[in-house]
Amino acid sequence: MPTYADMTKCDGCGECVDICPSDIMHIDPVYRRAYNIEPNFCWECYSCVKACPQHAIDVRGYSDFAPLGHKVRVLREKEKGSISWKIRYRDGRVKEFTFPIRTTPWGSIKPPSEYEAPETSGLSSPMLAHELAALKVAALPVLPLAGSKTRPV
Amino acid sequence: MFTSNPFTLLTEYLPPFVMQAYVVLMIFAVGIGTAFDLYHKRSAEYFALRRSKSKAAAQRRLGAGEIASLAIRTVGTEIASSGEFCKWKRRLSHLLMSYGFVIYLIATVVMVFVYATAAHTPIILTALWNIGALMVLIGGCWFFFILKVNVAHEGHSPFYLMHADLFIGSLLASVASGLLWHFVQTMHGGATATLVLFALYILFTTLLFVSVPWSKFAHMFYKPMAAFQKRLEEAMGASDLPRPAAGSNIRR
Numbered sequence A: 001m002p003t004y005a006d007m008t009k010c011d012g013c014g015e016c017v018d019i020c021p022s023d024i025m026h027i028d029p030v031y032r033r034a035y036n037i038e039p040n041f042c043w044e045c046y047s048c049v050k051a052c053p054q055h056a057i058d059v060r061g062y063s064d065f066a067p068l069g070h071k072v073r074v075l076r077e078k079e080k081g082s083i084s085w086k087i088r089y090r091d092g093r094v095k096e097f098t099f100p101i102r103t104t105p106w107g108s109i110k111p112p113s114e115y116e117a118p119e120t121s122g123l124s125s126p127m128l129a130h131e132l133a134a135l136k137v138a139a140l141p142v143l144p145l146a147g148s149k150t151r152p153v
Numbered sequence B: 001m002f003t004s005n006p007f008t009l010l011t012e013y014l015p016p017f018v019m020q021a022y023v024v025l026m027i028f029a030v031g032i033g034t035a036f037d038l039y040h041k042r043s044a045e046y047f048a049l050r051r052s053k054s055k056a057a058a059q060r061r062l063g064a065g066e067i068a069s070l071a072i073r074t075v076g077t078e079i080a081s082s083g084e085f086c087k088w089k090r091r092l093s094h095l096l097m098s099y100g101f102v103i104y105l106i107a108t109v110v111m112v113f114v115y116a117t118a119a120h121t122p123i124i125l126t127a128l129w130n131i132g133a134l135m136v137l138i139g140g141c142w143f144f145f146i147l148k149v150n151v152a153h154e155g156h157s158p159f160y161l162m163h164a165d166l167f168i169g170s171l172l173a174s175v176a177s178g179l180l181w182h183f184v185q186t187m188h189g190g191a192t193a194t195l196v197l198f199a200l201y202i203l204f205t206t207l208l209f210v211s212v213p214w215s216k217f218a219h220m221f222y223k224p225m226a227a228f229q230k231r232l233e234e235a236m237g238a239s240d241l242p243r244p245a246a247g248s249n250i251r252r
Helices: A015-019 A047-051 A120-124 A131-135 B006-010 B016-040 B043-057 B064-079 B088-113 B123-147 B165-186 B191-210 B219-236
Strands: A003-005 A025-027 A034-036 A057-060 A071-077 A082-088 A094-100
Touching: A003 A034, A015 A025, A015 A047, A047 A057, A047 A071, B006 B016, B006 B088, B006 B165, B016 B043, B016 B088, B016 B191, B043 B219, B064 B219, B088 B123, B088 B165, B123 B165, B165 B191
Parallel strands: none
Antiparallel strands: A003 A057, A025 A034, A057 A071, A071 A082, A082 A094
16 A cells, blocks of 8 residues: 555655655646555555654545555654554454554653764774764673683673 | 825826726636636535535534634644745745735735826825835745745755746746836836836736736635645544544653
């Protein structure tokens, strides 16, 4: 089931264009609203569905080849840290699920650009840049080098 | 420039009834264009279908008072303050354009129909005509060169033109040529320059109003309808979105 953008709900903000890993969400040249240029290449990753602030994108079989009425709708609530799903099956059953997606306020996680640029010497370290700070730990256990008698920390 | 009526100065070349007939023609063009747009894009059919579907899926009936309250909220949020936009820059640019266009349009109609032959036009009207046009120009250029989604997110050049630019392009060209024409007129520029700029102003203004069936001009009529329908569906319990989560997962 590929994504489908409802043009009466879309405000043409471009969030889906930015997030689509398959680069198939584009802007319609006639209406300047989002649309899926290659429904058969859609991975069904739901990134655009979750990112759309207008809830204008749903996932469903296109009516020209699968007019069965099944579809998936998503409601992401940033302020509650939750995502809810409404699944409509082909036989008309509807199921709803709600899942937590985070416990910290939206925007409270420091993005990589806000950390200091790592030094070149860090290239020889097995650690990722700012790994300790990001994990909020003082140190990580390391394995001993081959042949060394040093006990692991 | 802010104190003179451009249409009074125009009476040297054009009798007022020609200007008034042109304004009436453009109003008809918008009416007919919108009706044709509704027909060929099947927007009316779509809304009727959506309304009947939502009525069938409704979990409760709404009273007249509730419907009126939803209509007032739609006017206050979606129409008066462009609340549908999720990004403040686009919202501000749209507000500049929409209020500027309404101010400019009303000032034009009053100046053409009431003050075209008057010795003095109230300064408030002439100032509003210029301010309205400038608001459209500022909001429109901001949108056209920076905020336009295909420029900001698709990486297109601002000068890459597509069908969707018909409305914003003709609107910007109309107000820009109108302001330039008025500027040259009040600076006592050459008669040829004034006439050429006036011809451009009429050309782009005609394009703006006559291209309604192919441009997004009619969005100012159907967008409020779509917003109202969305509010109705939510209130009736007919929205196809999942129910909002009961509690919050955020630990503060």
